[in-house]
Amino acid sequence: MAAGEPFYVTTPIYYVNDSPHIGHAYTTVAVDALARFMRLDGRKVMFLTGTDEHGQKIDRSARNAGIDPQVFCDRVSQNFRDMNVLMNVSNDQFIRTTEPRHIKASQALWLELEKRGEIYLDKFAGWYSVRDEAFYEESELIPGKTPGTKLAPTGAEVEWVEEENYFFRLSKWREPLLEYYKSHPDFIAPRARLNEIESFVKGELRDLSISRTSFKWGVPVPGNEKHVMYVWLDALTNYLTAVGYPDTDAADYKTFWPADLHMVGKDIIRFHCVYWPAFLMAAGLPVPKRIFGHGWWTVEGQKMSKSLGNFVTANDLAAKYGVDSLRYFMLRELPFGSDGDFSHRAMVGRINSDLANDFGNLAQRVLSFIHKNCDATLPVPAAFTPADETMLKAAHDLLPKLRTEFSEQTFHRGLEAVWAVIGDANRYVDEQAPWSLRKTDPARMGTVLYVLTEVIRQLAILTQPVVPTAAAKLLDQLCVPEDQRDFLALATPLKGGTVLPKPEGVFPRFVEEPKP
RNA sequence: GGGCCUGUAGUUCAGUUGGUUAGAACUCUCCGCUCAUAACGGAGCUGUCGCAGGUUCGAGUCCUGCCGGGCCUACCA
Numbered sequence: 001m002a003a004g005e006p007f008y009v010t011t012p013i014y015y016v017n018d019s020p021h022i023g024h025a026y027t028t029v030a031v032d033a034l035a036r037f038m039r040l041d042g043r044k045v046m047f048l049t050g051t052d053e054h055g056q057k058i059d060r061s062a063r064n065a066g067i068d069p070q071v072f073c074d075r076v077s078q079n080f081r082d083m084n085v086l087m088n089v090s091n092d093q094f095i096r097t098t099e100p101r102h103i104k105a106s107q108a109l110w111l112e113l114e115k116r117g118e119i120y121l122d123k124f125a126g127w128y129s130v131r132d133e134a135f136y137e138e139s140e141l142i143p144g145k146t147p148g149t150k151l152a153p154t155g156a157e158v159e160w161v162e163e164e165n166y167f168f169r170l171s172k173w174r175e176p177l178l179e180y181y182k183s184h185p186d187f188i189a190p191r192a193r194l195n196e197i198e199s200f201v202k203g204e205l206r207d208l209s210i211s212r213t214s215f216k217w218g219v220p221v222p223g224n225e226k227h228v229m230y231v232w233l234d235a236l237t238n239y240l241t242a243v244g245y246p247d248t249d250a251a252d253y254k255t256f257w258p259a260d261l262h263m264v265g266k267d268i269i270r271f272h273c274v275y276w277p278a279f280l281m282a283a284g285l286p287v288p289k290r291i292f293g294h295g296w297w298t299v300e301g302q303k304m305s306k307s308l309g310n311f312v313t314a315n316d317l318a319a320k321y322g323v324d325s326l327r328y329f330m331l332r333e334l335p336f337g338s339d340g341d342f343s344h345r346a347m348v349g350r351i352n353s354d355l356a357n358d359f360g361n362l363a364q365r366v367l368s369f370i371h372k373n374c375d376a377t378l379p380v381p382a383a384f385t386p387a388d389e390t391m392l393k394a395a396h397d398l399l400p401k402l403r404t405e406f407s408e409q410t411f412h413r414g415l416e417a418v419w420a421v422i423g424d425a426n427r428y429v430d431e432q433a434p435w436s437l438r439k440t441d442p443a444r445m446g447t448v449l450y451v452l453t454e455v456i457r458q459l460a461i462l463t464q465p466v467v468p469t470a471a472a473k474l475l476d477q478l479c480v481p482e483d484q485r486d487f488l489a490l491a492t493p494l495k496g497g498t499v500l501p502k503p504e505g506v507f508p509r510f511v512e513e514p515k516p
Numbered sequence: 517g518g519g520c521c522u523g524u525a526g527u528u529c530a531g532u533u534g535g536u537u538a539g540a541a542c543u544c545u546c547c548g549c550u551c552a553u554a555a556c557g558g559a560g561c562u563g564u565c566g567c568a569g570g571u572u573c574g575a576g577u578c579c580u581g582c583c584g585g586g587c588c589u590a591c592c593a
Contacts, residue, residue: 191521192520195519196589199518203590353541353542356553358556368551369551426557427557429552433551434551438551
């Protein structure tokens with residue numbers, strides 16, 4: 001991949017009806033790790049996240065709280081910004097769908113679709129769920145608790161709605177979508193999601209209702225102010241807004257569109273893999289390169305829900321386990337894309353085994369040895385032995401491997417590869433036994449310590465995307481200047497003779513609170 | 517009803533186009549080391565690879581049926 005090549009990656013915009021929980025943190029952290037990786041690899045990155053602030057649900061929530069919807073959105077949107085700061089997220093932009101630039105972009109996209117004959121006005125009637133933002137067939141409904149009421153299959157309340165709606169000619173895009181999936185086999189990931197989407201599109205694709213008249217909290221439809229735009233049309237457009245649309249001559253638009261990756265939870269892949277590319281094709285705009293639908297976390301084996309009261313916020317977890325540990329856990333614990341379980345036991349296992357014992361202790365045992373036995377000075381190496389070369393090569397071979405894994409979002413495999421080298425390094429310490437060499441061959445001891453320190457430097461540089469704070473501390477301890485921490489710097493080895501500060505552990509063990 | 521995915525050591529998972537004694541990590545046991553965050557290294561233990569058939573010289577790996585788990589989607593009421 002050429003240096004300076006653009007990389008545009010997004011999280012979904014989060015619906016401000018929720019407060020940030022582990023699921024939001026998960027998506028954002030994955031994208032953050034990817035964005036950091038690409039920046040370190042010399043790519044020109046645009047990392048976008050933000051909040052989705054329109055729709056009837058929000059309107060009602062605000063009204064229930066007795067406040068203006070905009071005030072409500074301001075308040076809740078701030079929670080997501082706070083989460084980003086807390087989780088050490090390096091987003092380049094934070095977009096809100098209530099911003100003027102976004103309203104402008106959404107209306108421009110609407111007008112473009114209208115101009116191309118992709119939108120028509122029709123009468124629509126059906127059972128509508130405010131919570132799900134969706135219409136249901138009569139046959140799908142289940143009886144509610146009180147006689148006469150009906151519920152959606154999701155358990156949400158539905159109401160009979162009759163209104164005049166604008167429709168998008170989705171049905172027309174069935175074939176082009178199927179062709180696009182076929183010619184872009186990496187468009188939908190993981191693979192299993194592609195099958196789902198394909199079978200959905202192969203069925204009957206109905207035209208999509210894309211406006212509402214029953215409430216006002218949304219982007220007004222240009223030319224017909226009785227209507228506001230369907231929230232998903234409004235929401236998806238955020239990815240264009242952020243790069244300057246409708247100004248297709250804008251520098252950011254030209255650089256970054258189409259997006260390289262939209263990372264989303266598996267619940268919203270249909271909107272991203274069907275509606276979004278259809279809107280774009282219909283508007284004559286390029287389609288994003290890839291949609292990744294990741295899985296869900298359960299908590300201690302149970303589905304997370306408000307009613308069960310096991311709702312885990314990002315704040316709680318970060319406070320309890322630490323931000324780096326949490327980030328590492330989320331990306332390492334399960335194959336990225338699959339569902340997984342978040343348990344205290346598994347979390348502590350990762351912290352203590354992988355971070356503290358393997359990586360943290362490797363750095364500590366080496367650096368502290370240098371501190372005590374080499375006047376705190378990094379030794380100048382003599383000629384390398386085959387064992388040294390093997391050790392160094394293992395570290396050098398990581399970057400190409402990580403490039404592959406990160407570009408496919410198989411973060412767990414990338415981390416596994418890094419930890420394999422950490423294991424090699426721990427073995428190398430034992431085999432070389434610098435504590436014995438200290439008495440028999442101090443020069444050789446120096447070379448061994450140098451090799452280890454150099455390997456630790458590489459490991460620290462490579463783990464920055466996942467554990468940015470700890471990796472930075474480690475690089476500080478190696479006296480690596482701030483501008484020597486990108487992947488290009490991997491090729492420039494440490495210079496012997498540097499005086500190193502007294503080392504401190506960067507990954508503390510998690511110690512259980514004694515039971516009272 | 518149709519479709520997709522899935523069921524492998526106590527746990528979480530790998531197992532490439534079917535090929536010699538089924539692997540890793542964590543846990544556990546023993547041994548070694550003593551630089552280090554009671555950390556590191558080595559060895560070992562545990563499996564009828566969901567069940568039953570079939571194809572094959574040979575199947576965890578392909579086919580059929582059944583059982584269990586998850587998901588998408590349709591329809592009748």
